[in-house]
Amino acid sequence: MTVSPVNFAGNIDQPKQKGGAVKAVASAFVPGLGQFLDGRNKDGAKYLGASVGLGAASTLVSVSMLRKAAQAAEALEEGAETLPKTPVGKFVALGLMGLASTGLWIANIVDAYKGGKNAKADAVVADSAAPVEAQKLNEEA
Numbered sequence: 001m002t003v004s005p006v007n008f009a010g011n012i013d014q015p016k017q018k019g020g021a022v023k024a025v026a027s028a029f030v031p032g033l034g035q036f037l038d039g040r041n042k043d044g045a046k047y048l049g050a051s052v053g054l055g056a057a058s059t060l061v062s063v064s065m066l067r068k069a070a071q072a073a074e075a076l077e078e079g080a081e082t083l084p085k086t087p088v089g090k091f092v093a094l095g096l097m098g099l100a101s102t103g104l105w106i107a108n109i110v111d112a113y114k115g116g117k118n119a120k121a122d123a124v125v126a127d128s129a130a131p132v133e134a135q136k137l138n139e140e141a
Helices: 020-029 033-037 041-077 088-140
Strands: none
Touching: 020 033, 020 088, 033 041, 033 088, 041 088
């Protein structure tokens, strides 16, 4: 059992938590950082992993498209009259990955903000129970 310090009013002092806005800003720069700051490591790892995965997938598709463009430029230099066809599916996939990345980024920020709000609400509930816990500590002593 951990004992929290009791202030002069008989209430147990709770450690101050960072607000939801701080965590939201942190998650805007590094996906999942706000969740890590909130102590929700699994959620932070999920957001970070999903962001890295989507970034890697879109990079692979982009590199593939750039290689195809380089082949087309070489064909033009060699005097080809027709260009190789660019698969439309890659453009669609890249657009969908961009939309998914944007949605994930927004969800990450909102979750970090709301997670901070929930932690603040939990602290308020803990504060309301503090006098009862302080009385129990006094009775045990």
